[in-house]
Amino acid sequence: MYLELARRNLGRAKMRSALAVIGILIGVMAIASIGIFSESLKATVMENFQDLANELIVTPAYSQGYLSIDERTVSKLRKIPYAESIIPIKSYTELLDYRGKKVPVNIFGIDYVEELFEVEKGGIRRGEAVAGSKIAERLNLRIGGKIIIKGEEFRISGILKEEGARFDINPNNAILISIEDFGKLKDAEYSKVIVKVESLEYIEAFKKSVDRIINSREEKVSVFELKMIIERIEDVFGQMTIFLMAIAAVSLFVAGVSILNIMLMSTIERTKEIGVMRAIGAYRGTILRIFLTEALILGVAGSIIGGVLSLAGGYAIDMLVLGSAKYIFQASSVLYIVEGILFGIATALVSAAYPAWKASRLEPIEALRYE
């Protein structure tokens, strides 16, 4: 009955109620759409990182004065179980000579290139070189083209696909040759070792083994998990989402203020009615309930419509920014919609709390006399 009474009271000022509903709707939609979009953005970025999660990077313990990893350490690494592959890398910077042009490039000495990177054109051949995508583009390198590094001639056998996600080693501006060939150019130890474990659960075990076998006397190498870095990125995305949602929450705040305003107007207009109800036996709590019920209706209506529309909103932003809406129907989207709806309803109730309280505190006689 109170629900029906509230519904009819809202029907009395249709325009006003509609505006309040629209306010809540926009606020909820903003929050939920942004939530959905951030989640899609995160999923899109993470897609690139997922296959890196089982990698570990072993670097020299720079803080202990180690600048490279020696052969013995690498062979110790190879003896640790759990690893699917151990890829040691040597690197240094050298001038490259191509058709008379001289440019400095990173030279990577690395075997099993295909385990880390995708080859776009050509292939990998012993004794030949593979070029990163950027350097290939910059120098206009061709498959079969000849480059000269420190007097040694290499044929380009392949060009790598552009690598976006890696931050441990970036091959885009590098020339990759075998460890053996690298040895002809420079006598250097390894600059890092990339380890792929068989499964994510082995990451800890592998790290423990490194500490026991290699770092037992002093710390020679440091081990970084890409998984940890991925988690950090997730954190950053989480914070960004909260920030964006806080901005969206401003629109919900505005909606709250408008409900506060509408309810205050409504209590003033209905002062006499409140007096009548008090006179015929309504408790203060009953008056409070009637007004809160009205706010609840506004909140629920606006929030649910807003929640449904936020799917469309999320779709629109996703299409616009990411060019794809494949991540719309994730569990997290539902979570953000539910969250938006709850926020919307809470906003309506909180905003109505003061006017409703004020209405309930009216003295019956003062309210009755009000014209």
Added chain:
Amino acid sequence: MIRLVDVTKVYRSGAYEVVALNGVSMNVETGEFVAIMGPSGSGKSTLLNLIGCLDKPTEGKVFINGVDTSQLSDKGLTELRRDTIGFIFQQYNLIPTLTALENVELPTIFKGASKLERRKRAEELLSIVGLEDEMHRKPSELSGGQQQRVAIARALANNPSILLCDEPTGNLDTKSGKAVMEIIRKLNEEEGVTVVLVTHDPSVAEFAERIYKIIDGVITDVS
């Protein structure tokens, strides 16, 4: 039944005060029909509102059925109004969004009656006041006389023992006014409802057994 002891009501608005009632004492017995007459501004409504527990006296005491109302909490006063007192106002004061039937149901809803129970009671009361065919109309679709009859039905919803009427015929034409007064009289005579009625119309006051005359907040005459 209703007992006022030395009741004074002073309205303070800023610097100046209005003494609306000045040392009023009166007794109304169960089943009595009492009228209060006096010129405009003499304090009639103030007196009725104090009896009806809508307002509190500045000084003095109001007893309803032997209960000292100054001792009651807001909740207690609300329940007293709900269960013991029925109000009829000059302006009818119906809730505009509710139909006649729903208006009559409202006090029973506040009391927590079941849907079936309150519907039956409201229909019964509306047929007593002769509005069985207008039950589903909104107040705006009813004439003044009809609205006042809905208000009477509403006042009776929780079976009160006291009916307080503040110029119930003040906004009505003679014929509707008469119909309303007939209903009130019948309630008093047949149901034994105590009636306190404020008016400045002598023909309305004639329905009462006793008439209090009040001028400037003081009772000057009882007849």
